[in-house]
Amino acid sequence: MQNAKLLLFSLLVASLGGVIYRPCLSSWIMLLGTLILILWQRHLRFFLMVIVLITPFMIYFFHDARNLKNQAEIPDQKNVQITGVIFPDNVSIDGDNLSSTATLDSGEAVKLYWTLPNKQSKEEWLKQDHVLTFSATGELTRIRSATNFNQFDSQEFYETKNMTHQLTVTTWQVENMVSHDILNGIRYQLHAWHSRAIHDTESLPKPLREYAQALILGVTPQALYGDNPGVQTLGLIHLFSVSGFHVSFLIMMIMALAKRLWITKEITIVLLSGLLIIYFVFAGEPAILIRAIVAGELILWQDLHHHRFKSYDIWAISLLISLIYSP
Structure with a gap:
């Protein structure tokens, strides 16, 4: 674990969030276990860095949890x-x-x-x-x-x-809604296209309609579970949701298409980086996609700058950013 310090830090932040938002035996065990692993490094400088870097996360989590508690206390x-x-x-x-x-x-x-x-x-x-x-x-x-x-x-x-x-x-x-801000205008337009695509899939026959909505548009219709009871019984719900697999497939598909069109790798990476963000907004901005999008961006930019990230570093960075987006 000597070279996985970033991974240990991300796990500590995640377990801290678990203790703050959902305190239970498993979250406390994870927090204490991660602390033991960090102390096991016997690296004073790393330990001091962890204390400094985890402070803003702790403040953020406590502030967000307090706001959620205050919001919950609003009377009917x-x-x-x-x-x-x-x-x-x-x-x-x-x-x-x-x-x-x-x-x-x-x-x-x-x-x-x-x-x-x-x-x-x-x-x-x-x-x-x-x-x-x-x-x-x-x-x-x-x-x-x-x-x-x-x-x-x-x-x-x-x-x-x-x-x-x-x-x-x-x-x-x-x-x-009328927006005079360019970025918000683009965001609103992507959500409008997403809604239009959902409406268009309603004309498809079953079960193609449910598959298209779940696997392409990130919407899980109730009819999918009603018509396929085995999906829930066998615990296959995750197979019918937009996930990292879709991001990987999108990257590979665009890269292969760009190669056939003789588009340079550098231009393809820049275009794909923007396309991943657009896809995230188009899919409804689900928190579940954050890790996949961040991991995809890091993999693309490491190819552009010829700097290789370790796989667990990519996982750790994407976890930290997803915790910021949705603690």
């Missing part, structure tokens, strides 16, 4: 007025029920629910592919925890996404 409110933003690829419609993830102007994320009043409204929402701003009146309540043994715990699940409350909309006004 009726007839509350809230404004925020909805991305079209987060909207889901089941019958006359609309649900989505919304980001409030205060920066908090909530789960949003609304009952569609008529068929015309439903058809309009099914065609909606723009980023929306809304001003709503409704009931803001804490997301409920599981009430039965072994029941899915929605409260705990949504807390991992920094969501503690849900908003049941009574009335609201919705309009298309």
Whole structure:
């Protein structure tokens, strides 16, 4: 482990996050085990560097966990007025029920629910592919925890996404979002294209529709589990989600295509670096893709600069960045 100091540091940061956010026996064992391995190095300079470098992570985790706790303590409110933003690829419609993830102007994320009043409204929402701003009146309540043994715990699940409350909309006004910032405009357009692609796949026959949404667009429809009960029974859910495999496949496909088109390796790497970021946003910005994207970027740039990263260093760097993005 003498040459894996960065890996040890990343594991220490990850286990520290586990103790802060989900304190349990396994997270404490991992933290203590990693500390023992670091002390086993008998390298005073490395130990002092760990203390210095882990401090900002500790402050960040404690600050984020405290904000999440304060957010969870917000009391239930009726007839509350809230404004925020909805991305079209987060909207889901089941019958006359609309649900989505919304980001409030205060920066908090909530789960949003609304009952569609008529068929015309439903058809309009099914065609909606723009980023929306809304001003709503409704009931803001804490997301409920599981009430039965072994029941899915929605409260705990949504807390991992920094969501503690849900908003049941009574009335609201919705309009298309207009951004005057170039980067935000590109981001909104990518989400709009993602939503449009999801709508387009609805015309595909089963099970191709579910496969296309899950494996290409990063959306897992409930019909996939309903029509394929063995997916959950056999624990194969991870095979039907966008992951590092897709990033690797995309890199290999573009590299092979560029080679056939006689595009230089340097230009291909630069284009691919930007394309990976675009793909991340297009796929809905899922935290699960962060490690794969960062690892892909590092592998590309090491080829460009002829500097080889060790595999566990790439893994460690991608883990640290993913913890910053979604602690």
